[in-house]
Amino acid sequence: MKLLAAIRNLFFALFRRAQSENEMREELLAHLKDRADDLVRSGLTRAAAERRARIEFGASEKFKEEIREATGANFFNTLLQDVRFGFRILRKSPGFTAVAILTLALGIGANTAIFSYVDAWLIKPLPYPQADRLMVFLTHDKQRGWTGNNISAADLQDFQKQNSAFDTTVGWWSTNFNLTSDGPPVLVEAGQVSWNFFDVLGVKPIHGRTFSADDDRSGAGHVVIISEGLWRDRFASDPGIINRSVRIDDELYTVIGVMPGTFQFTLMGIANMWTPLALTDQQLANRGTEWLSAFGRLKPGATQQQAGAEGATIFSRLEKEYPKTNTNLTLLFSSMTAEVGKNEGVPQVMICFWIVGLILLIACANVANLMMARATRRSREFVVRRTLGAGKGRLIRQLLAESLVLFFFGGIAGTLFGAWGMHWIQTSIPDKIRGYLVNFGEVKLDFVTLSFTLALTMGCAIIFGLAPALEGSRFDLSSTLKETSSQSTGSRGGGRLRRILVGAEIALAVIVLISTTLLVRSFILSVSSNAGFNSANLTIAQLDLPKTRYAHPADMRNFNDAVIARLRTLPQVVSVGAASGVPFGGYGQIVVIAAVGKPPQKSGEELGARMSSVSADYLATMQMQLLQGRAINSSDGPNAPPSVVISETLAKLFWANENPVGQKLQFGADKNIATVVGVVKDIKMYNLRSRPERQLYVPFSQFPTPTMGFVVRTQGKAPAIAAGVRDEIWSVDRDQPMSSVEQLDNLMAITDTGNRMLTKLMVFFGLLATFLGAIGIYGLISQMVSQRIHEIGIRVALGASPRQVMRMVLREGLKLALIGITLGVLLSLAVTRSLAFALYGVQPTDLVTFVGVPALFTMVAIAACYIPAQRAMRVDPMVALRYE
Amino acid sequence: MNQAQILPGNLDLLILKAVSLGPLHGYGVLLRIEQISNGALNIEQGALYPALYRLVRQGLLKANWGTSDNNRRAKFYELTAAGRKRLRQEETDWNRLVTAIGSALAARPEET
Numbered sequence: 001m002k003l004l005a006a007i008r009n010l011f012f013a014l015f016r017r018a019q020s021e022n023e024m025r026e027e028l029l030a031h032l033k034d035r036a037d038d039l040v041r042s043g044l045t046r047a048a049a050e051r052r053a054r055i056e057f058g059a060s061e062k063f064k065e066e067i068r069e070a071t072g073a074n075f076f077n078t079l080l081q082d083v084r085f086g087f088r089i090l091r092k093s094p095g096f097t098a099v100a101i102l103t104l105a106l107g108i109g110a111n112t113a114i115f116s117y118v119d120a121w122l123i124k125p126l127p128y129p130q131a132d133r134l135m136v137f138l139t140h141d142k143q144r145g146w147t148g149n150n151i152s153a154a155d156l157q158d159f160q161k162q163n164s165a166f167d168t169t170v171g172w173w174s175t176n177f178n179l180t181s182d183g184p185p186v187l188v189e190a191g192q193v194s195w196n197f198f199d200v201l202g203v204k205p206i207h208g209r210t211f212s213a214d215d216d217r218s219g220a221g222h223v224v225i226i227s228e229g230l231w232r233d234r235f236a237s238d239p240g241i242i243n244r245s246v247r248i249d250d251e252l253y254t255v256i257g258v259m260p261g262t263f264q265f266t267l268m269g270i271a272n273m274w275t276p277l278a279l280t281d282q283q284l285a286n287r288g289t290e291w292l293s294a295f296g297r298l299k300p301g302a303t304q305q306q307a308g309a310e311g312a313t314i315f316s317r318l319e320k321e322y323p324k325t326n327t328n329l330t331l332l333f334s335s336m337t338a339e340v341g342k343n344e345g346v347p348q349v350m351i352c353f354w355i356v357g358l359i360l361l362i363a364c365a366n367v368a369n370l371m372m373a374r375a376t377r378r379s380r381e382f383v384v385r386r387t388l389g390a391g392k393g394r395l396i397r398q399l400l401a402e403s404l405v406l407f408f409f410g411g412i413a414g415t416l417f418g419a420w421g422m423h424w425i426q427t428s429i430p431d432k433i434r435g436y437l438v439n440f441g442e443v444k445l446d447f448v449t450l451s452f453t454l455a456l457t458m459g460c461a462i463i464f465g466l467a468p469a470l471e472g473s474r475f476d477l478s479s480t481l482k483e484t485s486s487q488s489t490g491s492r493g494g495g496r497l498r499r500i501l502v503g504a505e506i507a508l509a510v511i512v513l514i515s516t517t518l519l520v521r522s523f524i525l526s527v528s529s530n531a532g533f534n535s536a537n538l539t540i541a542q543l544d545l546p547k548t549r550y551a552h553p554a555d556m557r558n559f560n561d562a563v564i565a566r567l568r569t570l571p572q573v574v575s576v577g578a579a580s581g582v583p584f585g586g587y588g589q590i591v592v593i594a595a596v597g598k599p600p601q602k603s604g605e606e607l608g609a610r611m612s613s614v615s616a617d618y619l620a621t622m623q624m625q626l627l628q629g630r631a632i633n634s635s636d637g638p639n640a641p642p643s644v645v646i647s648e649t650l651a652k653l654f655w656a657n658e659n660p661v662g663q664k665l666q667f668g669a670d671k672n673i674a675t676v677v678g679v680v681k682d683i684k685m686y687n688l689r690s691r692p693e694r695q696l697y698v699p700f701s702q703f704p705t706p707t708m709g710f711v712v713r714t715q716g717k718a719p720a721i722a723a724g725v726r727d728e729i730w731s732v733d734r735d736q737p738m739s740s741v742e743q744l745d746n747l748m749a750i751t752d753t754g755n756r757m758l759t760k761l762m763v764f765f766g767l768l769a770t771f772l773g774a775i776g777i778y779g780l781i782s783q784m785v786s787q788r789i790h791e792i793g794i795r796v797a798l799g800a801s802p803r804q805v806m807r808m809v810l811r812e813g814l815k816l817a818l819i820g821i822t823l824g825v826l827l828s829l830a831v832t833r834s835l836a837f838a839l840y841g842v843q844p845t846d847l848v849t850f851v852g853v854p855a856l857f858t859m860v861a862i863a864a865c866y867i868p869a870q871r872a873m874r875v876d877p878m879v880a881l882r883y884e
Numbered sequence: 885m886n887q888a889q890i891l892p893g894n895l896d897l898l899i900l901k902a903v904s905l906g907p908l909h910g911y912g913v914l915l916r917i918e919q920i921s922n923g924a925l926n927i928e929q930g931a932l933y934p935a936l937y938r939l940v941r942q943g944l945l946k947a948n949w950g951t952s953d954n955n956r957r958a959k960f961y962e963l964t965a966a967g968r969k970r971l972r973q974e975e976t977d978w979n980r981l982v983t984a985i986g987s988a989l990a991a992r993p994e995e996t
Contacts, residue, residue, distance in 0.1 A: 026957070027909075027933070027958070028910075028933060030911070030956050030957070030958050031914075031929070031933075034911040034954070034956070035929070037954065057930045059930065062930075063931065063933055063934055067933055067937045069934075071937050071940075
């Protein structure tokens with residue numbers, strides 16, 4: 001019924017508006033004529049009768065308005081009128097309109113851009129059918145409380161056989177393949193997967209087929225599925241690619257399928273080749289090594305709880321059966337969406353999301369404040385309109401319509417700004433980490449994001465439009481008209497609301513500025529922190545020697561020595577070294593350690609350390625700081641007694657009160673024992689923000705590994721060095737690909753991308769909040785000065801000096817600013833704790849920040865008040881008093 | 885002239901009553917009310933119209949364009965079924981109220 005009535009009204013409003021208006025006019029006119037006729041009959045002249053009739057009738061405009069109100073048909077009618085009027089009003093004050101729209105555009109745009117990432121990474125389902133049914137398997141150590149995403153092949157197989165929640169389970173792990181056919185050798189990111197990997201995800205190849213169960217048997221013919229990108233770049237989109245043979249790790253593989261470029265499995269990172277796991281019986285029997293990652297799709301009707309219960313039951317059975325490997329081990333499940341989320345910059349995005357939310361509040365408070373200032377200036381207009389019969393509701397509606405128009409344009413400008421922001425964020429993501437981001441870090445201004453922006457804009461328009469609307473309709477009829485001048489004193493009540501708005505705005509701006517300052521300071525501290533080595537002019541080439549050609553330690557040693565010798569001959573090269581684990585690249589391996597001659601650690605509480613096999617000049621090339629003893633050098637030959645250099649943290653752990661040099665350290669699964677010959681400073685291996693860790697370096701000649709990174713230090717920048725390094729390595733082995741040849745500085749920057757981008761955004765948001773806060777207080781004080789020109793004129797006439805006037809204005813502004821700043825600081829103390837996880841080197845209650853930001857903001861507030869204060873100072877009493 | 889001021893709610897009742905005696909245009913309603921109240925009630929003439937429009941919207945009156953006695957096009961109002969029902973209801977309520985207040989005012993001190 002209501003809907004029908006609404007539709008009827010709409011029709012009425014749109015098509016019969018003019019007609020109904022005319023009819024109403026005609027009816028009222030007929031009344032006046034009838035009445036006048038009667039009065040003439042009673043003896044009055046025609047003119048007097050008409051006049052009398054009009055007087056008796058009363059305020060006809062008011063009644064017309066009441067009639068329009070009463071019929072309700074008015075709604076759309078007046079809405080259109082209001083919107084049109086809103087346009088006119090906004091056009092008439094371009095300065096106000098421009099500031100308001102710019103403010104809103106920045107606030108709304110920032111929210112649009114950040115929301116597009118929240119949507120892409122937290123809200124949108126993964127691009128697989130029924131993605132919410134995909135569960136990632138997590139192994140959990142009940143005693144230590146560790147949760148990992150790796151499981152042993154034997155455990156996975158047992159779970160698969162005994163559970164009823166999943167039809168099948170999928171195991172996978174990431175690896176790299178040396179592709180040597182069809183061009184120069186390249187290292188291709190790859191995944192080894194169970195045969196049903198693609199089918200369980202629910203994705204289809206664009207050419208060929210996915211794996212069959214037969215492909216996944218140990219000893220089956222080698223087959224490979226490649227990505228569309230690899231097919232295009234390496235094989236020139238060869239239409240005959242299916243069944244073609246390619247050489248991978250020195251073996252021939254048959255291409256059976258091509259996956260579309262849109263296919264992505266972010267948990268694996270970038271992958272351009274997939275082969276079946278084809279687990280051997282030996283691998284299948286291995287329960288001790290947890291090396292596979294696994295997931296599965298819940299059967300129809302099965303729930304995550306059910307899977308969890310089965311995981312617990314099956315693993316407690318395994319625990320009893322295999323106490324040696326499975327004690328305390330259990331299996332948990334987590335939705336794939338949640339696991340992918342953990343890999344993305346989700347915490348960073350959420351920080352941004354909160355910050356931009358605050359910024360939008362500041363921007364809206366600002367605009368509401370501006371609108372209220374204008375409402376005060378327009379008070380006479382409103383009073384006149386009310387006297388002429390406009391209802392209170394009518395005025396509120398009109399002011400709301402004005403704010404809707406304003407926010408609408410703000411929303412459009414904001415969407416454009418947001419689209420630009422999205423583009424900026426997208427292009428700032430380095431290619432190397434795109435593979436780990438959903439949809440490769442790309443976001444679109446799609447329906448969801450646009451809806452969000454629209455809802456946000458309209459919501460804010462109504463909430464923040466209401467205050468000025470109420471303010472505008474509040475003016476008391478008699479008192480405002482009686483006050484011959486609206487300038488003599490500000491209206492107290494409205495002034496208070498505006499003060500509260502501006503105070504809150506300043507408090508919010510201070511919270512934003514403190515939060516962003518903490519994050520920016522963390523970033524500066526982390527990049528300027530001592531990594532333990534000198535990364536300038538250092539190039540790293542990483543590679544993996546294939547077991548097929550480098551089976552013996554001597555082969556690896558020879559390759560290593562030959563490459564180092566060749567690299568030394570390159571121009572500009574100062575020093576060359578090699579290590580199995582290089583910072584921000586290989587990372588080395590974690591080994592169990594023990595001090596010989598000390599009581600051994602209890603089982604299950606073994607200590608680990610990061611081990612790297614290094615060449616003679618590695619520590620010197622990295623310019624790591626030697627604290628005691630000597631570095632690994634050429635005296636540590638293959639047949640010399642084993643020696644080890646340890647890091648400061650490791651030295652303190654075992655030999656805090658003794659000289660570590662000369663002590664014996666046991667390490668690794670083989671329980672090797674080596675003599676400590678030196679102590680170096682800790683270095684950061686994978687993250688500028690990592691904590692100090694135990695590290696040890698052994699001679700490559702004694703402990704060779706197939707994984708290695710060559711480090712080359714040059715004299716100054718050497719642009720051609722990467723190509724030179726590549727050529728020299730190929731001159732030793734022309735089939736040996738490199739996973740990367742990169743400046744160490746770049747590797748470090750890539751690792752720090754999330755924080756770097758967060759920092760850039762934070763600098764921008766911090767400036768924005770400060771700017772908006774300054775506009776807020778400037779607007780308020782400026783308005784105050786305009787309103788009190790009259791009063792100031794009297795003060796000056798009575799002998800107040802310009803100085804006193806200025807001080808009065810500044811005091812007014814500063815009082816408000818200080819209340820806002822104090823409030824902001826107190827609130828910040830409560831909220832910055834939740835930022836702790838993103839901070840480095842600063843406490844959430846960092847004194848420098850908590851003193852510096854309020855001080856800075858006070859100065860900004862003074863500067864913002866200074867301009868209106870100057871104006872107040874120059875008030876000429878003659879002009880001010882004459883001015884109505 | 886000694887006239888009583890009308891409360892807004894009562895105006896609706898008077899309009900319904902006036903119209904119940906036969907279809908009327910706006911000015912006619914005014915005259916009819918003056919006539920049936922013997923000129924004892926003072927109505928702001930313009931206020932009649934918002935009330936008429938409101939009653940139409942509530943479905944208590946319906947309006948049709950016709951020609952008035954002096955050959956002017958005029959809008960005539962008449963009661964709908966709902967309007968008639970409402971009028972009866974309001975009349976009963978009003979009478980009950982008047983009786984109650986009348987007897988309250990007629991009370992003498994010794995009777996309390």
